[in-house]
Amino acid sequence: MGVDFDSDLGKLQRLMAESIAGTTRRNAILNEMQIQAGDTIVDIGCGAGHLLTHLAKAVGDSGTIYGLDPSEAQLEQARKRCSEFENIKYIEKNADDSQLETDSCHSVTSTQALEYVPDVEPALDEIARILKPGGAFVNVSILWDHFKFHGAEEQLNGKVHEAFRAHCSHQMLPMELPGKLERRGFESVKDRSLAFVITRRDNNSPARYSEAVMANFALTQGLSLEEVSDWKSQLEKADQQGRFGFTSFPVLTSAYLS
Secondary structure, three states: OOOOHHHHHHHHHHHHHHOHHHHHHHHHHHHHHOOOOOOEEEEEOOOOOHHHHHHHHHHOOOOEEEEEOOOHHHHHHHHHHOOOOOOEEEEOOOOOOOOOOOOOEEEEEEEOOHHHOOOHHHHHHHHHHHEEEEEEEEEEEEOHHHOEEEOOOHHHHHHHHHHHHHHOOOOOHHHHHHHHHHOOOEEEEEEEEOOEEEOOOOOOOHHHHHHHHHHHHHHHOOOOHHHHHHHHHHHHHHHHOOOOEEEEOEEEEEEEEO
16 A cells, blocks of 8 residues: 655645634733844744744835745745735755855744654754844744543554654754753743643544544554554544543744743
8 A cells, every 4th residue: 555655644734724723822922032023033944834824914015034944835835825924035945054154044833743853953953043142042842742532442552553653853952952952052942831731532633633643654654554444443433432532742942042
């Protein structure tokens, strides 16, 4: 069974962004950034551009927003979503190679992108390089050890979750970020939990999207179709019996370059 996980993940990220969890996350980022009219801001791993529209409105016509993403498919989604804004520019590059000028940005933000960068150090070097002194970096990454479904049989559930660990390079990036940022001259590093719990498996739930992506990814890691189907059936049964749960633990990390 062929599975295009990158496509799956892109779809999951778009669905998550459109959910209440995505709205909460964007509001937290915008509240932390203290944006001024005329600012230059970069969104690293901008995906389908859900945050870009809010940033573009906040900086106004005199400001500039850069949406950086290595995926042309994601940037095409962003262009469609943000077509009315002339102050958004797009960069199809990796996080460690923005090609922007040194000290050119008032703020840099990134949402669920840096944990997928195998060597995150050059990406953080690039963020520090393009930020102006005093500039803000606001990041959201998930504590993947706490991204978990509840309700399926323990051994099988553990097997699916263990397989999913391979989907990203950094399981617990928020725990590592403070030290990495301080070593690059960032100050006032703060962390804020954006954790949420879902106890219903409805069709428009982030839990349902995540379940589908995890199931497909488990197949690529060697689990059998029978095991994966059984896991999904057990979650459905748990939902029917009122004992289903899904937890996710995003963390917002903010810091200012000295």
